[in-house]
Amino acid sequence: MPNKSAACHLSPHKPTPARVNEPSYIMAVTRNGHMSEYVMEYAVTVAQRLGYAILAVHVDTLPLFNRGRRGRLFAAAMQESAALLIAKARHQEVVVEHLGEIGKIGDVVGRLCRSNKRIEFVVIDKGIRQEEVARLAPVPVFSVKNTQQGLFNRPLSHTTNKQGVFAMFTSSKKQYVQQCVIFGILTSALYASVFAYQDIVMTYFSKGGIYAVLPVATVFAVSYFHGNFTSSFWSALGIEAARKSSAQHVAPEKQATNTVKAPRPDTRPRLQINV
Amino acid sequence: MHGPIGEVIQFIDLNVYTITFLFLVGFIGGLVSGFIGSGGAFVLTPGMMSLGVPGTVAVASNMCHKFPKALVGAIKRYKYGQVDIKLGLIMGIFAELGVQVGIMIQKRILDTWGQAGSNLYVSLIFVLVLVTVGSFVMRDAMRMRRSRTETDSGMNLAKRLQRIELWPMLELKVANLRISMWFLIPVALATGMLAATIAVGGFIGVPGLMYIIGVTSIVASATELVVAFVMGLGGTLIWAYYGMVDIRLVLIILAGSLFGVQLGAIGTTYVKDYMIKYVMALIMLIVAVSRFLALPKYLNELHLISLSDLMVGIMNKMSFGIMCLALLIGATIILTSLFKARRLERAAGTNIF
Numbered sequence: 001m002p003n004k005s006a007a008c009h010l011s012p013h014k015p016t017p018a019r020v021n022e023p024s025y026i027m028a029v030t031r032n033g034h035m036s037e038y039v040m041e042y043a044v045t046v047a048q049r050l051g052y053a054i055l056a057v058h059v060d061t062l063p064l065f066n067r068g069r070r071g072r073l074f075a076a077a078m079q080e081s082a083a084l085l086i087a088k089a090r091h092q093e094v095v096v097e098h099l100g101e102i103g104k105i106g107d108v109v110g111r112l113c114r115s116n117k118r119i120e121f122v123v124i125d126k127g128i129r130q131e132e133v134a135r136l137a138p139v140p141v142f143s144v145k146n147t148q149q150g151l152f153n154r155p156l157s158h159t160t161n162k163q164g165v166f167a168m169f170t171s172s173k174k175q176y177v178q179q180c181v182i183f184g185i186l187t188s189a190l191y192a193s194v195f196a197y198q199d200i201v202m203t204y205f206s207k208g209g210i211y212a213v214l215p216v217a218t219v220f221a222v223s224y225f226h227g228n229f230t231s232s233f234w235s236a237l238g239i240e241a242a243r244k245s246s247a248q249h250v251a252p253e254k255q256a257t258n259t260v261k262a263p264r265p266d267t268r269p270r271l272q273i274n275v
Numbered sequence: 276m277h278g279p280i281g282e283v284i285q286f287i288d289l290n291v292y293t294i295t296f297l298f299l300v301g302f303i304g305g306l307v308s309g310f311i312g313s314g315g316a317f318v319l320t321p322g323m324m325s326l327g328v329p330g331t332v333a334v335a336s337n338m339c340h341k342f343p344k345a346l347v348g349a350i351k352r353y354k355y356g357q358v359d360i361k362l363g364l365i366m367g368i369f370a371e372l373g374v375q376v377g378i379m380i381q382k383r384i385l386d387t388w389g390q391a392g393s394n395l396y397v398s399l400i401f402v403l404v405l406v407t408v409g410s411f412v413m414r415d416a417m418r419m420r421r422s423r424t425e426t427d428s429g430m431n432l433a434k435r436l437q438r439i440e441l442w443p444m445l446e447l448k449v450a451n452l453r454i455s456m457w458f459l460i461p462v463a464l465a466t467g468m469l470a471a472t473i474a475v476g477g478f479i480g481v482p483g484l485m486y487i488i489g490v491t492s493i494v495a496s497a498t499e500l501v502v503a504f505v506m507g508l509g510g511t512l513i514w515a516y517y518g519m520v521d522i523r524l525v526l527i528i529l530a531g532s533l534f535g536v537q538l539g540a541i542g543t544t545y546v547k548d549y550m551i552k553y554v555m556a557l558i559m560l561i562v563a564v565s566r567f568l569a570l571p572k573y574l575n576e577l578h579l580i581s582l583s584d585l586m587v588g589i590m591n592k593m594s595f596g597i598m599c600l601a602l603l604i605g606a607t608i609i610l611t612s613l614f615k616a617r618r619l620e621r622a623a624g625t626n627i628f
Contacts, residue, residue: 062305132448170554178355198523204285208518215339216522223343230533231351234541241355241544242620 024118025055030125031105033077039125042144044092052120053095056085057112060099060102110136176236183229190225286521287327297524298531303606305532309539310609311555313477316341317562318598319528320474335514336521340528342507345537349500351540357493359449362448363501366463370476370502371509373467381471391576398573401473401566408482409559411520416552433489450490458597462487470506477503478559492551542609545616554605561601568594
């Protein structure tokens with residue numbers, strides 16, 4: 001009987017003694033051979049600040065494709081990348097563990113999070129969709145945005161520090177008006193040419209056979225020019241999608257939390273002493 | 276394929292009335308299609324025929340305007356993260372098969388019972404499908420509206436089907452579900468068959484995706500645009516091969532419908548999930564009434580009932596009028612909820628500052 005009463009005192013939410021002494025990890029995941037520098041730096045900096053270790057995971061998501069030479073290159077890149085991260089981490093006195101995995105990103109992350117390691121959160125590299133991982137991970141998932149990736153990632157149209165919070169609004173509205181004018185002219189030209197020469201157009205377009213390509217190509221052109229014109233027309237008028245549309249964007253993610261598997265029961269033997 | 280048709284097709288002359296009518300119907304049809312995924316084009320075929328366009332040219336031109344409209348709508352809604360391209364393409368391919376089956380059935384009925392029999396068959400299918408599916412969707416929309424929940428209530432069947440592991444299983448990321456292809460194929464075939472019969476496959480496709488596959492109404496209506504694009508492109512190539520497409524009519528309708536489809540797609544980002552179901556069900560039920568009024572004409576032609584020509588004429592006009600009314604009501608609800616939601620959003624925005 002004493003054993004029974006002792007067992008009742010154990011709360012399932014209380015960490016077991018063995019668990020407490022385990023280090024906490026930040027999981028840095030990439031599907032590329034080389035992990036991005038900024039992901040490494042972010043993981044090392046945060047790990048050092050919080051006193052965590054890093055679990056670097058390279059996931060080969062295309063095992064069938066990465067065979068032979070590609071497979072060897074991937075493995076070599078993985079080793080190189082891991083060595084670089086370990087070197088970076090050594091300076092900050094952060095422990096790094098490295099794993100090479102095969103499979104789907106979401107499954108791998110989900111499995112590792114439920115393993116014996118205490119993963120606090122996951123940092124994903126470029127090329128991985130956040131919702132794909134977040135769906136199966138029981139811990140928070142972050143993607144690190146880089147602001148120094150070259151010309152394409154910089155805002156080109158305005159400088160935010162000069163124009164304040166409305167900078168984006170004003171500049172994009174001007175852009176929409178410009179697009180509206182350009183595509184409006186192109187659409188008008190297309191329509192004008194069809195209706196100005198409607199006799200010739202109708203003769204050839206209704207010939208059938210191989211001439212079937214003509215009407216189909218024309219409507220594709222219209223859907224591009226007129227489609228862009230109408231889109232920028234409504235945007236220029238200020239009629240755009242609701243701001244909550246981004247919330248709808250991730251709506252499936254919300255549902256996915258229901259499908260997350262329950263944590264694996266801890267079946268390790270433990271000692272209980274009744275005094 | 277037997278090659279292009281040799282006979283001379285009469286294309287109509289355009290005037291201000293024709294252009295205005297086609298532009299407006301195109302806009303309203305586009306608005307509804309952008310919002311509920313399909314259903315905006317059914318007025319156009321009878322509408323064009325009332326302008327004197329031959330039946331085949333009206334059907335061909337309608338189909339030729341539908342697929343670019345669906346393409347533009349699908350791209351727009353893809354930007355909002357609402358389109359499951361994989362689901363749309365797979366469904367589109369099988370729906371194309373369904374269209375061929377539907378055409379074969381139509382041909383057999385035409386050979387057996389003649390034109391009036393075929394028309395009666397089309398109208399009966401119209402009424403049966405629209406009343407059954409429309410009332411089911413309407414009941415669900417009402418229930419969701421009353422309980423004010425965002426989740427779909429009529430999804431028990433879908434949940435059961437999703438649990439059945441039957442190879443090949445489809446992982447649908449945007450729709451966020453996993454289901455066997457064997458459950459998708461019948462929905463796609465039925466969509467194609469309905470499209471071949473009444474020209475609006477979406478009246479089966481969207482509810483099928485919602486209640487059998489388990490997709491939310493926003494994703495279902497957006498994905499239906501991909502299905503409509505695939506089916507429309509296939510159909511247009513066939514009609515254009517026979518030289519039946521009047522590109523002038525197509526361009527005028529597209530001029531209006533692309534404005535509408537963009538606005539309809541924007542509208543989906545403002546409304547609650549049940550609103551799409553509500554608008555769809557309302558249109559379906561009103562169109563069912565319209566087609567019901569067209570039944571006596573064909574029954575008369577088959578000598579199953581005897582009605583005076585005047586009576587039949589009035590009922591025919593009423594049928595077309597109610598069909599236009601269905602679109603108008605749908606468009607009004609969409610525009611009202613869009614602008615109402617925008618006003619609320621703006622008000623909320625000013626409160627923050």
